[in-house]
Amino acid sequence: MSLLVVDRLSITVPGVSLPLVDALSFALDAGGSLAIVGESGSGKSLAMQALLGLQAPELRVQGSARFNGRELVGVGEATLNAVRGAQIGFVFQDASLSLNPFLPVGLQIAESLQVHRGASRAAAWQEAQRLLDAVRVARPGQRLAQYPHELSGGMRQRVMFAAALACRPQLLIADEPTTALDATVQRQLVDLLRDLRRDFALSLLLITHDLGLVGELCEQTLVLYAGRQMEVGASASLLRAPQHPYTQALLRARPSLTDDVDTPLPAIPGALQRAQLDGRRCRFIGRCTQAMAECDGAEPAWRVAERSALRCHRHTSSGKTTSGE
Amino acid sequence: MLSFALRRLLSAVPTLFVLVTLTFFLMRAAPGGPFDGERTLPPQVEAALTREYHLDAPLWRQYLDYLGNLAHGDLGPSFQYEGYRVTELIGDALPVSLALGSAALALSLLLGGVIGAVAALRQGRWIDPLLTHITLIGVSIPNYVIAPLLVLLFAVTLGWLPAGGWHHDRPTDMVLPVIALALPQIAYIARLLRNGLIDALATPYLRTARAKGLPLRLLVLRHAWRPAVLPVISHLGPAAAGLLTGSVVVEQVFGIPGLGRYFVQAALNRDYTLVLGAVLLYGTLIVLFNFVVDLLYGALDPRLRTA
Numbered sequence: 001m002s003l004l005v006v007d008r009l010s011i012t013v014p015g016v017s018l019p020l021v022d023a024l025s026f027a028l029d030a031g032g033s034l035a036i037v038g039e040s041g042s043g044k045s046l047a048m049q050a051l052l053g054l055q056a057p058e059l060r061v062q063g064s065a066r067f068n069g070r071e072l073v074g075v076g077e078a079t080l081n082a083v084r085g086a087q088i089g090f091v092f093q094d095a096s097l098s099l100n101p102f103l104p105v106g107l108q109i110a111e112s113l114q115v116h117r118g119a120s121r122a123a124a125w126q127e128a129q130r131l132l133d134a135v136r137v138a139r140p141g142q143r144l145a146q147y148p149h150e151l152s153g154g155m156r157q158r159v160m161f162a163a164a165l166a167c168r169p170q171l172l173i174a175d176e177p178t179t180a181l182d183a184t185v186q187r188q189l190v191d192l193l194r195d196l197r198r199d200f201a202l203s204l205l206l207i208t209h210d211l212g213l214v215g216e217l218c219e220q221t222l223v224l225y226a227g228r229q230m231e232v233g234a235s236a237s238l239l240r241a242p243q244h245p246y247t248q249a250l251l252r253a254r255p256s257l258t259d260d261v262d263t264p265l266p267a268i269p270g271a272l273q274r275a276q277l278d279g280r281r282c283r284f285i286g287r288c289t290q291a292m293a294e295c296d297g298a299e300p301a302w303r304v305a306e307r308s309a310l311r312c313h314r315h316t317s318s319g320k321t322t323s324g325e
Numbered sequence: 326m327l328s329f330a331l332r333r334l335l336s337a338v339p340t341l342f343v344l345v346t347l348t349f350f351l352m353r354a355a356p357g358g359p360f361d362g363e364r365t366l367p368p369q370v371e372a373a374l375t376r377e378y379h380l381d382a383p384l385w386r387q388y389l390d391y392l393g394n395l396a397h398g399d400l401g402p403s404f405q406y407e408g409y410r411v412t413e414l415i416g417d418a419l420p421v422s423l424a425l426g427s428a429a430l431a432l433s434l435l436l437g438g439v440i441g442a443v444a445a446l447r448q449g450r451w452i453d454p455l456l457t458h459i460t461l462i463g464v465s466i467p468n469y470v471i472a473p474l475l476v477l478l479f480a481v482t483l484g485w486l487p488a489g490g491w492h493h494d495r496p497t498d499m500v501l502p503v504i505a506l507a508l509p510q511i512a513y514i515a516r517l518l519r520n521g522l523i524d525a526l527a528t529p530y531l532r533t534a535r536a537k538g539l540p541l542r543l544l545v546l547r548h549a550w551r552p553a554v555l556p557v558i559s560h561l562g563p564a565a566a567g568l569l570t571g572s573v574v575v576e577q578v579f580g581i582p583g584l585g586r587y588f589v590q591a592a593l594n595r596d597y598t599l600v601l602g603a604v605l606l607y608g609t610l611i612v613l614f615n616f617v618v619d620l621l622y623g624a625l626d627p628r629l630r631t632a
Contacts, residue, residue: 054532057449077541084538092533100530101628102551111547112537147627163537 003030003171003203004051009063009073011043011050011227018279021047022227023063028220030170033197033204035218035235037211037250041272043227044207045093048173052088053080067171085112089164093176093207095156099148106144109163116167131162134199136192154185161192165200172196175207193217211254215239223247226272226283233308244310245290282313290314333619337612344608345395345601349388352597359404359595378404391601400605401598405591411602415584419606421491422571422583428499429506430568436507437514437557444515445522445553446545456515463512472505472578489580502579506572510564514557521553528552551625558625562618566610570603 004027011021021043028034036044050061051072065072067083084090092098100108109131110124119127125144132140135158148156157177164172177193178186190213197204197217206218214221214235221238223231223246231244242248249268270287277283282295294300294313302311360366360374375381379390394401400411444456479501480488486500525531526549534548571585584603591599623629 049532052536054536081538081540084536086538090533090536092529092536094529097529098533100534100548102626103548104627107547108533111539111543115537115539115543149628160533163533 001030002027003032003068004028004205005064005066006051007064007066009047009050009061009065011046011055012060012062014058014060018227018274018277020059020227021050022279024224024227024229026222026229026232028171028203028205031201031203032220033206033218034220034222035206035208035214036222036224037208037214038224039209039250039268039272041226041274042224044224045175047224048090048175048205048207051173052084052090053077054090085164085169086116086167087169088171088173089167089169091157091160091164091172091174091177093179095160096148096153096180099156099159101148104145104147105151105159109144109159109166112163112166127166128162131166132159134165135159135162135196136188137162153181154188157181157185157189158192161196165196165202168200169202171203171205172200173205173207176209177206178208178210178213190216211239211251223250226274226277228283228311229302230284230312231308231310233310237307241307243305243308243315244312245288245314246284249287249289282311330616330620333616337609337616340612341605341608345392345605346388348601348604349391349597350384352592352595352600353384355595357595359597361595378402391598395605400602403596403599405594405596405599411598414587414599415602415606418571418582418584418587421581422585423569425499425502425506425575425581425583426565426569426571428503429510430565432503432507433510433514433568434561437511438518440511440515441518441557442522442545444519445526446541448523453519457519460512460515463508464516466509467574468505468509468572469574469578471508472501472575475501475505476578489578491579491581498579498581502575502581505575505578506568510568513560513564517557517560518553521556522549525549525552555622555625558618558621562614563611566607566614569610570607 006024006026008023008025009021010019010023012019024043024047026034036048038044046055046059049055050059051065051067053061053072053075055061061073063073067088070079070083072080072083099105106125106128109128110119110121113119113124113127114121117124128144129140132143137143137155137158143151143155143159148159151159160177174193178189181189193204194217196202204218206213208214218235221231221233221235222229223238223244225246231238231242231247233243238247239251242251246268253266253268255265268287276286280299281297282288282291282299285291285295288295292313300311300313300316302309303316305315358380359378360371366374379387382390391401398412400415403409403411403414406414440456440460444453444460447453476488479486486497487495488501489498491498522545526544531544531548534544539548570588571581571583573585573589575581576583576585584606587599587603588607590596591603
């Protein structure tokens, strides 16, 4: 059974016709994991925040997101608060900004236990210490009383994990949990996240633009470009044989250890510019190396093909991959 | 912590020394003198006065004498109020200004806090723009307009409160002057707190707190209030010093024997010692309240606490 079913989730700025997130649909099974990848500005973070009603208040959210059968879009704060932190944990990027600098980290871990479980202060702080231990923070008892600025970047991100996991949620949404950290700490956190998934029986939604993480942490991958999902498939096959030109370009843009240091880092030419987007043609057309006449005429439909589901005229007109269902 | 406090207070001494020195010589550099009036004094009388107040001594001598007396807590004789020491004049007026100022300060904090919090938490609904516009008016209208309007409405038209005066047995004397002093502050504090709270609620760490499912009560009373009140506290340092030393306008309109009038009168009359006394008092309060602000910042923000 699906844990989370997102159906045509759209997020719009009032008065702007092209949505920031446009009819995003996916399903996540209990225990499953899905990576959402795409460039900055593709709407990854926004879509995930909207699942918990955390988007900016002026944005309009439409569509549906059902978690354990319970609708999350358009419901009141009380309903959302029962899910937030309790059943869905959220780890934000950049823990140096996302932890409250005025409060000791123990309180920031313990507070959701007090709110959702009705735990006493003492019991909640004890559990906070166990959680810090679980995210492999050394001397957790001493850390509880410390403030975020007294901890290292990696430790702050571990605190974020501990706080998000305090109430043993079924689903963890992690928004670029390893950016802004050095490579060694990134490695440790990835290992930690993999172990936490196992130990806490977590489903995982991982927002990242680090394609290296994708194959390691998530069974499924969803590629988002300019608010549109471009390709969805099993991470293994998607990384090995990407179908969509955008996914292919993303994979080509990965720096390689064997490249000469003097060669410029590979990049997708052009930039994602919202002002140039047009809902009547393919969103990727300006930067696509394989664009055809059709791409300018109409936006390709979402098609479920053999290896993955994708949105590309190349894969509907050429007959190379016919729709499976 | 204690050594920090001591160091801060000691560092106030040179600040106040520079303040006194500058004020002393600037006052003397200003044209005119304490005994200039509409009628010119007979030369013998002027010579006698000059001698009496040691104004015939060289300026550096007068300056050193003043510092010497200051070290003993003596601010010298007033030039304008014959037979009074400056310490006596300030000693009589300060309690009046302190009473008015502290009442106005308390009222500003209470009402400014409530209005600011309500406006921030109702952001986007009708009450926020309403309060924001009212407080804009409050910030913009100077108290020489507000004070007479209050008198006109509550004393003349309605007859509820006395129009002025200062009697020990009539506490209602305080009501209108306190309101006149407090209104701009209420408006200012309300605006600072509203913006502070809205900014705090928009921080990434408040988003984290919301993602934990905390109720609004905890979001505000645990996560947002500290960053929200910091700008208010910064403002309160100098504002409190200003309120407690009185306002010349409010004292004039309501006929109150407070400190505020001395600042203006003494400067106009070239009452050198009284000007110095008033400036020294104001400077001391500014230094003191800025010190309190620093202590509060340290108490609220753990990043500013040094081990």
